Amino acid sequence: xxxxxxxxxLRLWGPEGQRRVSECRVLAFGATPSTCxxxxxxxxGGIKSFHLVDDAxxxxxxxxxxxxxxxxxxxxxxxxAEMDSTSTVAEACVKGxxxxxxxxxxxxxxxxxxxxxxxxxxxxxxxxxxxxxVDGWWVGDEYIQELEAWALKRGDVVLATxxxxxxxxxxxxxxxxxxxxxxxxxxxxxxxxxxxxxxxxELQAYVEMKTSDLDRLDAAAFKHVPFVALLASAAAQCGxxxxxxxxxxxxxxxxGLDEENFDExxxxxxxxxxxxxxxxxxxxxxxxxxxxxxxxAESDKGWFLAAGLREFISSEGCLPLEGSIPDMISTTESYxxxxxxxxxxxxxxxxxxxxxxxxxxxxxxxxxxxITEQDAKTFCKHCRHVRFMTWRTMADELDPSTSxxxxxxxxxxxxxxxxxxxxxxxxxxAFRAASAFRGPGGRDPGVEPESVIDSETGLPMSQDAFVSxxxxxxxxxxxxxxxxxxxxxxxxxxxxxxxxxxxEYTRYGNGQLNAVGSIIGGIASQxxxxxxxxxxxxxxxxxxxxxVHSTTTLLF
Amino acid sequence: xxxxxxxxxPPGAVDVMLKRAGRFTGPDFDPSEDISSVLRAVRVLxxxxxxxxxxxxxxxxxxxxxxxxxIDMDTIDVSNLNRQFLFxxxxxxxxxxxxxxxxxxxxxxxCEVTAHHGRIEDKEDGWYRQFDIIALGLDSLEARAYINxxxxxxxEYDEDGNVDPTTIKPLVDGGTEGFKGHARVIxxxxxxxxxxxxxxxxxxxxxxxxxxxxxxRSAAHCIEYAKLIQWPAERHGETFDPDVVExxxxxxxxxxxxxxxxxxxxVTYSHTQGVTxxxxxxxxxxxxxxxxxxxxxxxKIATMCAKGMNNYIMYVGTDGVYSHTVxxxxxxxxxxxSPGIAHSVSAYATLRDFMSSIVAAHPDSxxxxxxxxxxxxxxxxxxxxxxxxxxxxxxxxxxMGGRTEGLVVVNDKKMKKxxxxxxxxxxx
Numbered sequence: 015x016x017x018x019x020x021x022x023x024l025r026l027w028g029p030e031g032q033r034r035v036s037e038c039r040v041l042a043f044g045a046t047p048s049t050c051x052x053x054x055x056x057x058x059g060g061i062k063s064f065h066l067v068d069d070a071x072x073x074x075x076x077x078x079x080x081x082x083x084x085x086x087x088x089x090x091x092x093x094x095a096e097m098d099s100t101s102t103v104a105e106a107c108v109k110g111x112x113x114x115x116x117x118x119x120x121x122x123x124x125x126x127x128x129x130x131x132x133x134x135x136x137x138x139x140x141x142x143x144x145x146x147x148v149d150g151w152w153v154g155d156e157y158i159q160e161l162e163a164w165a166l167k168r169g170d171v172v173l174a175t176x177x178x179x180x181x182x183x184x185x186x187x188x189x190x191x192x193x194x195x196x197x198x199x200x201x202x203x204x205x206x207x208x209x210x211x212x213x214x215x216e217l218q219a220y221v222e223m224k225t226s227d228l229d230r231l232d233a234a235a236f237k238h239v240p241f242v243a244l245l246a247s248a249a250a251q252c253g254x255x256x257x258x259x260x261x262x263x264x265x266x267x268x269x270g271l272d273e274e275n276f277d278e279x280x281x282x283x284x285x286x287x288x289x290x291x292x293x294x295x296x297x298x299x300x301x302x303x304x305x306x307x308x309x310x311a312e313s314d315k316g317w318f319l320a321a322g323l324r325e326f327i328s329s330e331g332c333l334p335l336e337g338s339i340p341d342m343i344s345t346t347e348s349y350x351x352x353x354x355x356x357x358x359x360x361x362x363x364x365x366x367x368x369x370x371x372x373x374x375x376x377x378x379x380x381x382x383x384x385i386t387e388q389d390a391k392t393f394c395k396h397c398r399h400v401r402f403m404t405w406r407t408m409a410d411e412l413d414p415s416t417s418x419x420x421x422x423x424x425x426x427x428x429x430x431x432x433x434x435x436x437x438x439x440x441x442x443x444a445f446r447a448a449s450a451f452r453g454p455g456g457r458d459p460g461v462e463p464e465s466v467i468d469s470e471t472g473l474p475m476s477q478d479a480f481v482s483x484x485x486x487x488x489x490x491x492x493x494x495x496x497x498x499x500x501x502x503x504x505x506x507x508x509x510x511x512x513x514x515x516x517x518e519y520t521r522y523g524n525g526q527l528n529a530v531g532s533i534i535g536g537i538a539s540q541x542x543x544x545x546x547x548x549x550x551x552x553x554x555x556x557x558x559x560x561x562v563h564s565t566t567t568l569l570f
Numbered sequence: 571x572x573x574x575x576x577x578x579x580p581p582g583a584v585d586v587m588l589k590r591a592g593r594f595t596g597p598d599f600d601p602s603e604d605i606s607s608v609l610r611a612v613r614v615l616x617x618x619x620x621x622x623x624x625x626x627x628x629x630x631x632x633x634x635x636x637x638x639x640x641i642d643m644d645t646i647d648v649s650n651l652n653r654q655f656l657f658x659x660x661x662x663x664x665x666x667x668x669x670x671x672x673x674x675x676x677x678x679x680x681c682e683v684t685a686h687h688g689r690i691e692d693k694e695d696g697w698y699r700q701f702d703i704i705a706l707g708l709d710s711l712e713a714r715a716y717i718n719x720x721x722x723x724x725x726e727y728d729e730d731g732n733v734d735p736t737t738i739k740p741l742v743d744g745g746t747e748g749f750k751g752h753a754r755v756i757x758x759x760x761x762x763x764x765x766x767x768x769x770x771x772x773x774x775x776x777x778x779x780x781x782x783x784x785x786x787r788s789a790a791h792c793i794e795y796a797k798l799i800q801w802p803a804e805r806h807g808e809t810f811d812p813d814v815v816e817x818x819x820x821x822x823x824x825x826x827x828x829x830x831x832x833x834x835x836x837v838t839y840s841h842t843q844g845v846t847x848x849x850x851x852x853x854x855x856x857x858x859x860x861x862x863x864x865x866x867x868x869x870k871i872a873t874m875c876a877k878g879m880n881n882y883i884m885y886v887g888t889d890g891v892y893s894h895t896v897x898x899x900x901x902x903x904x905x906x907x908s909p910g911i912a913h914s915v916s917a918y919a920t921l922r923d924f925m926s927s928i929v930a931a932h933p934d935s936x937x938x939x940x941x942x943x944x945x946x947x948x949x950x951x952x953x954x955x956x957x958x959x960x961x962x963x964x965x966x967x968x969x970m971g972g973r974t975e976g977l978v979v980v981n982d983k984k985m986k987k988x989x990x991x992x993x994x995x996x997x998x
Contacts, residue, residue, distance in 0.1 A: 021649040025844065025851040026748050055854040058652055086582025089628050089677060114655055180587055181876055200889060238785065341787055346832045349787040477590045514593035521590045525583025528632035532862030540855035540887050553890040561866050562594040564879035566893040
């Protein structure tokens with residue numbers, strides 16, 4: 015049943031990835047469209063459990079909008095006969111969300127943002143927490159930094175935050191630095207690691223065997239000599255520096271014009287002079303990183319593998335073989351033989367790296383997860399794309415003085431002056447300014463109080479006048495609380511764009527659209543899946559979504 | 571759902587956005603207090619009630635749309651449940667369109683959702699005309715091309731090549747595969763249609779039969795052989811049905827045996843399903859992101875609350891998050907949506923001369939054309955063909971009432987439902 019249910023995702027991250035998903039416990043703060051839509055995707059994907067925190071009541075005198083908010087913008091919500099006006103939105107959401115997947119359990123707590131870290135701590139004691147999902151508006155920029163600090167101290171806990179207002183939104187994840195090495199090679203990677211320029215001895219023997227008697231082969235056999243053999247033979251005859259000669263050699267080997275294997279050889283001719291085992295500067299830097307040299311008992315296993323790779327490179331002068339070959343015209347026998355040749359060599363190379371890594375691990379008394387042969391195989395297969403990733407902290411970006419020392423302030427300044435990023439940079443600034451606008455327990459920009467009276471005329475204000483007034487205040491906050499402390503001044507053209515973005519932000523009246531929640535919550539849940547499965551390459555930067563122009567931009 | 575009255579849709583974030591002027595609104599945006607009157611009047615057709623379709627229905631209903639139709643021919647399968655969230659285990663086997671419509675109505679009673687369980691090709695072209703916007707949640711190129719051809723078929727141009735705006739049917743299209751997806755807005759006659767950007771879709775890989783039969787090299791080759799060659803040879807009269815477990819198991823076992831004979835690895839039951847059903851991996855997050863992008867564009871088209879996307883966004887989530895919004899350009903020669911392809915023939919050309927010259931100029935689209943001018947058939951293939959044979963030797967200039975320029979419409983079974991618009995000039 016569950017294999018069938020998860021079939022379409024098992025084809026992406028496999029049983030091991032799914033096992034990691036099925037053990038994942040998610041703690042979410044804020045019953046908002048973004049978090050609920052993110053939860054929806056995680057629940058459908060088959061996480062273990064989720065816990066939702068929000069103090070809003072289905073109907074509350076202090077927040078008469080609470081009920082409207084949940085019914086208009088939250089889809090997975092179920093209000094049953096047991097619930098009344100003192101029930102929480104969180105309870106109704108959990109009830110609705112839990113229907114999505116019978117395998118996943120959901121619970122809730124009624125609490126305000128102030129108690130977030132305590133809740134995280136006590137849930138960790140009772141059930142455990144692997145992922146913290148936070149609505150940035152609900153928790154606020156201040157508490158979110160506390161929550162992040164808490165999560166990072168827990169080691170493996172990851173945090174994802176989203177925030178949305180109208181057609182604008184942002185998403186950021188936080189995690190401790192980590193290796194990524196599974197499923198990191200981009201699909202349809204164009205270069206195949208064929209090693210035709212400097213074949214190893216078994217491949218040389220294969221090429222020799224397949225091409226020594228070319229002239230005596232019957233027509234059918236001739237048309238089925240794999241292009242790899244043809245090309246390697248041509249290259250061996252005339253050296254790889256003379257490209258013209260390789261082409262001529264191939265042409266002279268040919269009998270007619272209908273041999274598809276020769277067509278493939280011509281199409282792949284660049285492999286005759288491309289050193290596919292060459293060490294890239296990225297790998298050079300990674301294997302010579304201080305952490306791959308000064309190994310300790312506490313080092314991450316990735317650094318032992320990187321050290322093993324360094325040793326392999328220095329003795330072999332090239333990277334370990336990737337090990338797979340593309341489909342090509344061939345007889346079954348020749349193809350399977352060739353396939354095995356490449357796979358065996360890749361396994362041998364990985365084994366050398368593995369031996370070196372575990373020897374080093376034993377030497378320093380490594381205490382981490384077992385370094386398996388499979389780890390080494392994965393590492394070597396993807397060695398062109400494996401990486402050690404680091405995240406900026408929330409404080410680096412949100413706290414004005416820290417952002418100056420972390421360099422984020424400069425990056426924000428650069429983004430403002432880059433026309434392709436200006437709007438997004440001001441969306442980031444608008445979210446921060448809105449936090450300052452609201453202050454503790456206050457009103458969000460553009461949210462109408464009971465009545466809006468023009469102080470001069472005594473008449474109700476028009477929507478336009480009200481939005482303009484709030485937008486001006488928001489603008490002051492942006493200048494004073496966001497830009498000035500970061501040493502950013504606007505010129506005339508960027509000031510006009512800032513003005514437009516802040517007006518638009520205010521126009522939305524802090525409204526969270528279900529569809530924008532789907533997008534930003536969707537992105538957050540996708541990042542969580544990548545971090546939990548430890549597959550694919552996670553996003554480390556802050557993402558800004560601009561629904562007006564339908565773009566996403568990475569800041570910092 | 572009880573206790574709380576949900577008959578009237580309570581005001582939400584969309585309502586606030588729509589009642590206020592903005593700085594990034596589209597042309598003629600008219601702020602309005604009454605969202606339901608604006609959005610209830612708009613009729614949206616959702617094509618497909620699968621992963622994207624469920625998300626589209628949810629998003630449209632939650633955005634205040636009040637009049638939505640959904641069409642899908644499929645029934646619910648267990649493997650849908652990891653993302654098609656309007657369905658539950660107990661719905662397996664039921665109609666996707668009907669179940670999705672019912673669930674959406676239950677949650678959002680203010681949204682009238684009408685289900686159509688059936689094939690898109692079985693609806694008359696005119697049926698599609700009643701909708702204002704068509705949102706596509708499909709997984710096949712053929713189905714997209716079909717709806718595109720229907721909508722482009724509605725277009726009417728004047729003789730200067732200006733499109734009649736009342737004949738435009740906007741399309742919003744989404745597509746996903748694993749962590750990747752795209753969303754696009756097609757305003758036929760104004761922005762590129764599917765056919766203009768056909769190159770975006772890579773050709774599907776098919777294996778030559780001789781490879782399958784004589785030199786299989788991969789698990790997929792063995793599976794295809796079992797399905798295409800062994801099945802009809804050994805189970806004649808029976809049609810292979812990928813949804814019947816016994817059929818799938820049969821193909822799997824045959825493929826496995828063949829693979830063992832040839833020393834090929836990798837034939838599994840799951841892989842057999844993947845190859846025979848052409849399964850595309852799918853996850854809820856990508857569907858949510860792409861469908862919501864489509865919903866937002868639908869809302870923009872309906873209300874002008876913000877500028878529309880221009881005109882294509884691709885999303886890739888495998889390496890960080892990367893998206894690219896790009897303005898593709900129309901193919902001025904597009905046989906689906908262009909005002910007309912300029913084609914000149916001699917002033918003395920007969921209809922037969924014209925027909926052979928236009929076929930020679932567009933051999934990919936035409937082989938046996940039918941031709942009409944100003945709504946009147948000049949040549950029609952099929953049972954009535956005899957009536958038109960005399961026209962073949964008539965001069966074009968006479969058939970066009972003495973004019974030397976004009977818009978001629980050419981149909982051909984090679985182009986399925988679309989017409990080719992030809993701006994003919996008779997010269998020289």
